[in-house]
Amino acid sequence: xxxxxxxxxxxxxxxxxxxxxxxxxxxxxxxxxxxxxxxxxxxxxxxxxxxxxxxxxxxxxxxxxxxxxxxxxxxxxxxxxxxxxxxxxxxxxxxxxxxxxxxxxxxxxxxxxxxxxxxxxxxxxxxxxxxxxxxxxxxxxxxxxxxxxxxxxxxxxxxxxxxxx
Amino acid sequence: xxxxxxxxxxxxxxxxxxxxxxxxxxxxxxxxxxxxxxxxxxxxxxxxxxxxxxxxxxxxxxxxxxxxxxxxxxxxxxxxxxxxxxxxxxxxxxxxxxxxxxxxxxxxxxxxxxxxxxxxxxxxxxxxxxxxxxxxxxxxxxxxxxxxxxxxxxxxxxxxxxxxxxxxxxxxxxxxxxxxxxxxxxxxxxxxxxxxxxxxxxxxxxxxxxxxxxxxxxxxxxxxxxxxxxxxxxxxxxxxxxxxxxxxxxxxxxxxxxxxxxxxxxxxxxxxxxxxxxxxxxxxxxxxxxxxxxxxxxxxxxxxxxxxxxxxxxxxxxxxxxxxxxxxxxxxxxxxxxxxxxxxxxxxxxxxxxxxxxxxxxxxxxxxxxxxxxxx
Numbered sequence: 001x002x003x004x005x006x007x008x009x010x011x012x013x014x015x016x017x018x019x020x021x022x023x024x025x026x027x028x029x030x031x032x033x034x035x036x037x038x039x040x041x042x043x044x045x046x047x048x049x050x051x052x053x054x055x056x057x058x059x060x061x062x063x064x065x066x067x068x069x070x071x072x073x074x075x076x077x078x079x080x081x082x083x084x085x086x087x088x089x090x091x092x093x094x095x096x097x098x099x100x101x102x103x104x105x106x107x108x109x110x111x112x113x114x115x116x117x118x119x120x121x122x123x124x125x126x127x128x129x130x131x132x133x134x135x136x137x138x139x140x141x142x143x144x145x146x147x148x149x150x151x152x153x154x155x156x157x158x159x160x161x162x163x164x165x
Numbered sequence: 166x167x168x169x170x171x172x173x174x175x176x177x178x179x180x181x182x183x184x185x186x187x188x189x190x191x192x193x194x195x196x197x198x199x200x201x202x203x204x205x206x207x208x209x210x211x212x213x214x215x216x217x218x219x220x221x222x223x224x225x226x227x228x229x230x231x232x233x234x235x236x237x238x239x240x241x242x243x244x245x246x247x248x249x250x251x252x253x254x255x256x257x258x259x260x261x262x263x264x265x266x267x268x269x270x271x272x273x274x275x276x277x278x279x280x281x282x283x284x285x286x287x288x289x290x291x292x293x294x295x296x297x298x299x300x301x302x303x304x305x306x307x308x309x310x311x312x313x314x315x316x317x318x319x320x321x322x323x324x325x326x327x328x329x330x331x332x333x334x335x336x337x338x339x340x341x342x343x344x345x346x347x348x349x350x351x352x353x354x355x356x357x358x359x360x361x362x363x364x365x366x367x368x369x370x371x372x373x374x375x376x377x378x379x380x381x382x383x384x385x386x387x388x389x390x391x392x393x394x395x396x397x398x399x400x401x402x403x404x405x406x407x408x409x410x411x412x413x414x415x416x417x418x419x420x421x422x423x424x425x426x427x428x429x430x431x432x433x434x435x436x437x438x439x440x441x442x443x444x445x446x447x448x449x450x451x452x453x454x455x456x457x458x459x460x461x462x463x464x465x466x467x468x469x470x471x472x473x474x475x476x477x478x479x480x481x482x483x484x485x486x487x488x489x490x491x492x493x494x495x496x497x498x499x500x501x502x503x504x505x506x507x508x509x510x511x512x513x514x515x516x517x518x519x520x521x522x523x524x525x526x527x528x529x530x531x532x533x534x535x536x537x538x539x540x541x
Contacts, residue, residue: 032294036283037248037283038248040224063297071231087301
């Protein structure tokens with residue numbers, strides 16, 4: 001069976017762990033529990049009649065307290081750049097992390113995940129910004145780990161892109 | 166108790182497992198594996214003569230590459246993995262850390278379960294991040310309120326334009342001198358009100374320009390010394406009218422480059438606001454001096470006056486606060502000038518302050534990061 005390593009990247013409290021839990025265990029909790037260190041989960045999928053195991057590396061959100069180790073990304077076939085749509089600055093952070101990772105390891109398939117789309121009244125990402133990212137070739141998907149919206153789609157989109165390589 | 170038993174007991178107590186690396190991802194356990202590892206690997210695997218730790222723990226599989234690099238380099242010290250979480254067979258989660266070391270000429274991997282230390286770290290980081298999120302939330306709330314206030318002030322300015330137009334039309338009519346005087350008072354007050362509204366709007370615009378790009382690179386970044394020079398030229402007449410002088414510090418070398426992160430028009434406003442403030446406190450016959458000093462990665466612009474100095478109860482926090490106007494006849498107009506300076510300088514990653522000078526008068530200063538000059 002094909003196995004692919006996927007790293008969840010993004011600022012703290014954007015919902016990386018919640019997305020993985022929703023995808024793997026179909027569970028969501030509103031309580032924010034910070035991730036310290038790395039947690040790896042497995043999920044088996046079937047994409048276009050092909051069996052695939054995703055190794056999901058849920059990596060702590062980088063901030064002034066914890067710096068991301070590039071060695072954790074070694075061997076990754078895909079990144080999910082997770083953004084909290086209600087905190088505009090987390091998009092810049094996700095893109096900066098991707099740039100740093102590309103410099104260290106070369107380009108890796110990535111999808112931008114605009115999470116917490118259930119909080120539409122607090123949304124801070126301009127549609128123009130999204131369009132501009134799409135124009136630059138990014139896959140941008142809205143998700144809500146809370147409602148489950150877009151979660152399956154995000155992983156499927158990335159899995160399909162990784163399998164095409 | 167035999168030595169081996171003491172050794173094994175010690176490792177168990179430390180929640181520490183030792184493995185010798187045999188190459189190709191294969192490890193040999195040294196001593197009896199502690200309980201935490203048995204819970205993760207399963208009893209059979211944990212007690213095997215050799216095992217591939219990476220098969221059960223993909224994180225460790227990734228770390229072996231770093232460990233091999235360390236062992237091959239024959240360096241002193243250790244290579245550390247950082248923390249990761251493993252789920253045991255019973256479903257409980259355990260925090261682990263691994264280190265690669267050389268011991269007695271052998272490649273040794275230490276795997277530890279520092280649960281208390283890890284839990285404490287989680288508690289500290291959780292508190293710090295919760296506080297950061299709360300802080301971000303408060304800032305957002307403040308920004309929303311400021312935008313609302315900005316809209317209100319903007320709306321207030323519109324009828325004023327009509328009032329001022331009507332007053333101008335009235336002035337064209339012939340009327341008794343006492344009415345004309347009243348009309349002039351109304352006109353002066355409406356002008357003053359318009360200036361205040363403009364000031365408020367500009368201060369808010371400065372705040373809302375938080376994401377506005379600044380010139381931080383190369384020849385396009387503004388030159389702080391040139392801004393000081395332009396400010397001195399712009400204020401010559403105002404100072405002459407007051408019988409005072411405004412000069413550039415004789416120590417300022419204008420042949421050097423003094424480029425900072427920022428944007429020129431707003432830098433000129435910062436110097437201008439500080440000079441206006443100094444002018445209000447400048448006695449006739451005295452001099453206001455503008456200059457720039459440098460340290461490693463920052464430049465500091467300053468405005469020195471020879472006035473009475475800062476009041477005893479004045480603090481930088483209070484002076485640079487929104488609507489802080491000072492007291493008495495030398496009070497500012499709307500309390501927005503210094504606030505604008507503070508907002509703008511901080512946005513550019515700098516700081517602003519004031520202090521009494523050792524001789525006489527006060528110094529108002531602002532410190533900004535140097536622009537990065539990239540050579541081709």
